Amino acid sequence: MCPAPSSDGHARAGHIGARVVVVGAGHAGVQVADALRTHGHRGCLTIVGDEPVLPYQRPPLSKEHLAPAEGVAALPLRAERHFAEHRITLLTGVTVTALDRRARTVALSDGGDVPYDALVLATGAVNRALTVPGADLTGIHALRTLSDADTLRTALLEAGSVLVVGAGFIGLEFAAAARRHAARVTVLEAAERPLARAVSAETASYLADAHRDAGTDLRCGEAVARFVGDNGRVRGAIGTTGAEYEADLVLVGIGVEPRVELALRAGLDVADGIVVDEHLRTADPAIYAVGDCANHPNSHAGARLRLESVQNASGQARHVASVILGARREYAELPWFWSHQGELRLQIAGVRLPGDDSVVLGDPATGRFSVCCLRGGRLVAVESVNRPADHMAARRLLAAGPVPAPENPHDPAFSLKRFAQELVPAP
Amino acid sequence: MPKVVFHHHGDTSTVVEADAGSNVMRAAVQNGVAGIVGECGGQAMCATCHVYVRESHLGALPPISEDEEEMLDCTAAPRDDRRSRLGCQLTLGEGLEEVEVDVPGAQL
């Protein structure tokens, strides 16, 4: 049980004895608890997660977890005994059903209540549903959880033709994984190019060609009008152009929606995510939000953002732990991201916004290149395909502060690594 | 079963067993070995699974791929030209039944 840590019943933020409740046992939630303990927090610490399994890493789910080889076990975020050793109460298979901000308690689906001095919402996101006729046929899947991935892996072993709806990161990673099962793979993308909002036109067109060369039938400017099936099982889809596609397995990957229900019902601001300030705090000083569910002011983008990445989840989690323990710094970690699509290794440092200019370093025809994204005379992001050295140089560079656009990026001798060393000498 | 010995600062060590086909990072994360993060889940993308392999095991290691090579230049703790590896790239099993590594002081 958890006694109130101070005589007035509410520990202030900054109190190492504060009672902390974390909603969501994903990348962000588990990291919050970890960082609190690492930095001296001693109070009661509870993580409530609705998935019925030990918290695990999501990125492998659309990659090696789908490989044909036998018996890929999920990669846990922490070993089971880690939680007990750090006196972290981990409740799995339990949902937080409501917040009582006045009483500072959360209600659990198993009937209990847990009191808090600080509450961290790390509820992640759910897949956006496709609402076309036939979308409820058997054989149409989404991919977010371990249980989704296990189901898909089994289905892939039998599938003859696979249809992927949406050429986002998950859709393309899944398409690459599905190809290894020797299935016919078609990807439909409503926009004119894949990853339209996430990467530059240069990187997008390279990725599109690479997937096509590897045997994926990638159709842009095509969305699903309806699915067709036999006896409740999907057999194919009709596109908005009228074309017909055969499929015995469909993956819908058309983006996610942040899980904001709890925050909404508790009267907190929600606008594409739970709205937090530069300390990742909501308008209620006892409640924070981090990870996929949080809409935060991002200093690198100069705009409010909701990011979906492991870096964002871990970085915000570490930051919120420090704020709960009394730090006053603003969250300012550089966003970075990776996606692994078959042989393609894409890494992104910084935040590219629509309208940014691009300069390509290296020759895409070699399968190794980077795209520098420039805005107002500054380097703001770098996308690297199979060039990890560029990515790491870009991370070091962009994390250190505003970076002027390089003067001679077209020079074949230009090296991002050297540019970084000149501007930000290694320690 | 393949075995990994993790040596920590101050002479403590952790011995863990792992399945063949697993790797040094996975073995550490699954067993809660302190000091190995594995933030990218083993994709050679984060360099938070950095280890220093003990001399006697260097001969048994798989070669360093180009990707690993470049990531090793970016580890939080200094790179050791001979001994630094990414734990996630050290697959256990045939050829690498046992390996001893030193855990660096920092991964982030």
Ligand SMILES: Cc1cc2nc3c(=O)[nH]c(=O)nc-3n(C[C@H](O)[C@H](O)[C@H](O)COP(=O)(O)OP(=O)(O)OC[C@H]3O[C@@H](n4cnc5c(N)ncnc54)[C@H](O)[C@@H]3O)c2cc1C
């Ligand atoms: C298949 C896949 C592949 C990915 N690949 C990459 C990649 O290569 N690189 C990368 O950087 N990122 C990748 N991502 C994104 C990355 O995994 C997410 O950004 C990250 O998991 C976000 O962490 P989170 O803790 O905010 O949310 P989640 O990891 O989604 O965790 C939230 C948890 O909270 C639980 N929850 C929600 N509401 C409640 C409630 N009321 N009560 C109890 N529990 C609740 C949810 O069920 C979930 O378990 C991938 C994501 C997926 C799905």
Ligand code: FES
């Ligand atoms: S786990 Fe990320 S590089 Fe090894």
